[in-house]
Amino acid sequence: MSSSGLGNGSRVRELLECLVPHKVHDYITEGICQALDGQHLLSVVRTGGGKTGYFYGFMLVLRALSRLPRTHPMARNIPQHSKIVIIYPTKGLVEEMESTFRKLSLSVVAINEDTLVAARRRDEDLWTTAKTTSMILLSPEQLVSPHFSSLLDNKEFWNSICALGIDEMHLIHDWDTLGLKAGTYSFMRCSNIRHDIxxxxxxxxxxxxxxxxxxxxxxxxxxxxxxxxxxxxxxxxxxxxxxxxxxxxxxxxxxxxxxxxxxxxxxxxxxxxxxxxxxxxxxxxxxxxxxxxxxxxxxxxxxxxxxxxxxxxxxxxxxxxxxxxxxxxxxxxxxxxxxxxxxxxxxxxxxxxxxxxxGKQGTGKDEWLTEDMRAKTSRKVSTMRPxxxxxxxxxxxxxxxxxxxxxxxxxxxxxxxxxxxxxxxxxxxxxxxxxxxxxxxxxxxxxxxxxxxxxxxxxxxxxxxxxxxxxx
Missing domain, CATH: 3.40.50.300 (P-loop containing nucleotide triphosphate hydrolases)
Known part of the structure; x- marks a missing residue:
C-alpha cells in the first residue's frame, strides 16, 4: 500500500485521528504507510516524539482496513486476526506499553519473567493467550525460550503475523544482525535536538x-x-x-x-x-x-x-x-x-x-568555568551534620x-x-x-x-x- 495511493497519507491520518485522542505526526503516518506497503522501516525520533505511534497506529489502521468490504478502494488482503510481535529491551517498558495499548482498545499481552510468574499464580498461560491477541510484547530473553519457538511453529499463528517491531533500536550496535542492509529499508530520521535541556x-x-x-x-x-x-x-x-x-x-x-x-x-x-x-x-x-x-x-x-x-x-x-x-x-x-x-x-x-x-600547569580543568562559578567552587563551606x-x-x-x-x-x-x-x-x-x-x-x-x-x-x-x- 503506497502512501501515494492513500492521498500522501492524508486518509491514514484522518483515520488515526478518529481513533486516538491526539494529533498524529506526519512522519508517523508516512512510516505506517511504508510499513503497510511491505517495506522495512527504521525511524529515529527525539525522546517524547511519539514513536510508539508507529506500533499502535499500524495495528489500528490494519484493523480498520480488515473491516472494509472487498469492493472498497482501500481494501487490502489482510490476514484474519492479524498480529504484531514487538520486542522491548526492559521488563518495565513491556508492562508500560501494555497499559498504553490497552487504553486504545487494542488486545495486548505482555510476556516477561515477572508477568509469566504472575499469570501462573492466577492459572493463566500467557503463551496460550498470545495466540488470540493482536499485540504480543516480549522482553528479549523470551525470543530464545522454547515456548516462543513452539508458538512460531503454530501455522495459524505464524500466518497471522503481519509485522515485527523492535523498540529502542539504538541499543543494538550492529543493525546488520536484523537484516537491515542498505537499499532494503526506509530510513526516517527526524530532528532529535533538545535545545531546552x-x-x-x-x-x-x-x-x-x-x-x-x-x-x-x-x-x-x-x-x-x-x-x-x-x-x-x-x-x-x-x-x-x-x-x-x-x-x-x-x-x-x-x-x-x-x-x-x-x-x-x-x-x-x-x-x-x-x-x-x-x-x-x-x-x-x-x-x-x-x-x-x-x-x-x-x-x-x-x-x-x-x-x-x-x-x-x-x-x-x-x-x-x-x-x-x-x-x-x-x-x-x-x-x-x-x-x-x-x-x-x-x-x-x-x-x-x-x-x-x-599539558602545561595552570591550564585545563577550570578554564571553562566562568569567574562567578570559579569563585563559588573555590569556597569550602563546612557544617556539622546533626x-x-x-x-x-x-x-x-x-x-x-x-x-x-x-x-x-x-x-x-x-x-x-x-x-x-x-x-x-x-x-x-x-x-x-x-x-x-x-x-x-x-x-x-x-x-x-x-x-x-x-x-x-x-x-x-x-x-x-x-x-x-x-x-x-
Missing amino acids: KLVIRTLRHGLSGWTFPDLRWIVEGTRKTIIYGDTITLIYRLLVYFWHEVTPSIPRQIRFRMYASICDQEYNSETCRLFEVDPHCQVVLATDAAKVGNDWSAIADAIILNPKDPNDIIQKSGRVGQKHGAVRSPRAFVYFTKAQMDKAVNLSINPTGNGKK ALTEKQSEELRKDILTWQHNIWQNSNNARIRNMPLRSLLDKSAVDKLVARIMAISEAEQVPQQSDFGDRPCDFPQQRSTGSGTSLS
Missing part, C-alpha cells in the same frame, strides 16, 4: 562506594522532580538510605524517595511511576538502567547521571527530562564524573595526540527493615522469592548500618556541594537526545 557537568568530590554522598546533598534542599541514575542496585540502595537519613520527617521518606530497579517488585515499580506523576510529595526516583529508556514521566525536571559509561549513556538518560513540552521549567541534566575522569579529559584536550605527556537521636535511629532502622521485608514478601521476582528471608532481612547488618550512620553524623565534618543554586548553569546546551524504532 541545560547540560551541567560536575566533578565528584567524594567517592560513590560509601554510605554518604555530600555531592548530592543539595537535592534534599530542593523540590524539583528528579531522577538519579546509578549503575548498580547497591549504589541506588545506599543513596536511598543516605537520603532517608538526611530528609526531615515532614514528608514520609518512603513517599519522597523511591527506588526503580528490575529487582524491585512489579507492583512497587508501578506504584513508583504513579506516585512520581501524580503526588507532589514524591520528589526523587533512584533508578538503574531499567528506567533509562521508554518511561514517559512528564514531570521529570532534573536528571542526575552518576559516572556515565559513554556519551550515549548521557544522551539517553538526560533525554528523560522535560519530555512533555511546557510541563517543567528549565529542564536540566547533571552529569557527575570522578576527578580521575575529568583530569584525563583535560589532558586529552590539552594533548589530543595522546602521547602521555601532561547526630541522629535514639528515636530517629530507631525509626530509620524500622524503615529499612520494613522496606526489605516488603520486597521479599510481595516480590514476583523468582530470584528474590527463592532467597531465605534472613539473607535479605538481616537485623544485625541493619544495626551496624545505623550505627555507622550515627558515627559519621557525630564525627564527620562534611563539606557541602558548592551549588550554583536552582538556576541553570552557563554550560553548552545538550545537542541531541533520541532513540530509534524499527518496524518490519
Whole structure:
C-alpha cells in the first residue's frame, strides 16, 4: 500500500485521528504507510516524539482496513486476526506499553519473567493467550525460550503475523544482525535536538562506594522532580538510605524517595511511576538502567547521571527530562564524573595526540568555568551534620527493615522469592548500618556541594537526545 495511493497519507491520518485522542505526526503516518506497503522501516525520533505511534497506529489502521468490504478502494488482503510481535529491551517498558495499548482498545499481552510468574499464580498461560491477541510484547530473553519457538511453529499463528517491531533500536550496535542492509529499508530520521535541556557537568568530590554522598546533598534542599541514575542496585540502595537519613520527617521518606530497579517488585515499580506523576510529595526516583529508556514521566525536571559509561549513556538518560513540552521549567541534566575522569579529559584536550605527556600547569580543568562559578567552587563551606537521636535511629532502622521485608514478601521476582528471608532481612547488618550512620553524623565534618543554586548553569546546551524504532 503506497502512501501515494492513500492521498500522501492524508486518509491514514484522518483515520488515526478518529481513533486516538491526539494529533498524529506526519512522519508517523508516512512510516505506517511504508510499513503497510511491505517495506522495512527504521525511524529515529527525539525522546517524547511519539514513536510508539508507529506500533499502535499500524495495528489500528490494519484493523480498520480488515473491516472494509472487498469492493472498497482501500481494501487490502489482510490476514484474519492479524498480529504484531514487538520486542522491548526492559521488563518495565513491556508492562508500560501494555497499559498504553490497552487504553486504545487494542488486545495486548505482555510476556516477561515477572508477568509469566504472575499469570501462573492466577492459572493463566500467557503463551496460550498470545495466540488470540493482536499485540504480543516480549522482553528479549523470551525470543530464545522454547515456548516462543513452539508458538512460531503454530501455522495459524505464524500466518497471522503481519509485522515485527523492535523498540529502542539504538541499543543494538550492529543493525546488520536484523537484516537491515542498505537499499532494503526506509530510513526516517527526524530532528532529535533538545535545545531546552541545560547540560551541567560536575566533578565528584567524594567517592560513590560509601554510605554518604555530600555531592548530592543539595537535592534534599530542593523540590524539583528528579531522577538519579546509578549503575548498580547497591549504589541506588545506599543513596536511598543516605537520603532517608538526611530528609526531615515532614514528608514520609518512603513517599519522597523511591527506588526503580528490575529487582524491585512489579507492583512497587508501578506504584513508583504513579506516585512520581501524580503526588507532589514524591520528589526523587533512584533508578538503574531499567528506567533509562521508554518511561514517559512528564514531570521529570532534573536528571542526575552518576559516572556515565559513554556519551550515549548521557544522551539517553538526560533525554528523560522535560519530555512533555511546557510541563517543567528549565529542564536540566547533571552529569557527575570522578576527578580521575575529568583530569584525563583535560589532558586529552590539552594533548589530543595522546602521547602521555601532561599539558602545561595552570591550564585545563577550570578554564571553562566562568569567574562567578570559579569563585563559588573555590569556597569550602563546612557544617556539622546533626547526630541522629535514639528515636530517629530507631525509626530509620524500622524503615529499612520494613522496606526489605516488603520486597521479599510481595516480590514476583523468582530470584528474590527463592532467597531465605534472613539473607535479605538481616537485623544485625541493619544495626551496624545505623550505627555507622550515627558515627559519621557525630564525627564527620562534611563539606557541602558548592551549588550554583536552582538556576541553570552557563554550560553548552545538550545537542541531541533520541532513540530509534524499527518496524518490519
